[in-house]
Amino acid sequence: MKAKLFSLLLLPSLSWAVPNISDGKLLHDESCAKCHHTPYQSLGWNEMTNRTELRYMIEACSDHFQLEWNAQDVEDTEEFLNTEFFLFD
Numbered sequence: 001m002k003a004k005l006f007s008l009l010l011l012p013s014l015s016w017a018v019p020n021i022s023d024g025k026l027l028h029d030e031s032c033a034k035c036h037h038t039p040y041q042s043l044g045w046n047e048m049t050n051r052t053e054l055r056y057m058i059e060a061c062s063d064h065f066q067l068e069w070n071a072q073d074v075e076d077t078e079e080f081l082n083t084e085f086f087l088f089d
């Protein structure tokens with residue numbers, strides 16, 4: 001019983017924590033590719049140098065275009081763009 005309760009509590013938090021690259025690709029293709037193209041193209045003056053900057057700009061662009069993305073959407077897209085293009089870490 002105890003173990004069951006524990007796994008029930010753990011499940012949603014686990015699926016929340018893991019970034020999902022294919023969701024990130026969908027989100028990007030739907031909302032970002034019309035400007036940044038596929039594969040992704042940088043449009044900025046300032047080159048991104050780490051993941052914190054990348055995440056900040058994803059938040060900035062998704063806020064600016066009023067996409068109402070949640071933290072998971074931002075994280076998925078960060079993971080996708082990092083894997084596909086930026087290759088930080």
Ligand code: HEC
Nearest residue numbers: 031032035041042043044045046054057058061062065077
């Ligand atoms: C209407 C066009 C447009 C859309 C849609 C758009 N962006 Fe951008 N984005 C830009 C422009 C223009 C810049 C450069 C801004 C600057 O450097 O001041 C930029 C900059 C960025 C940067 C920073 C550096 C770089 O690589 O150019 C990132 C990361 C980024 N956008 C991600 C996204 C993501 C993720 C989305 C989807 C939520 C998105 N953008 C949607 C136009 C767009």
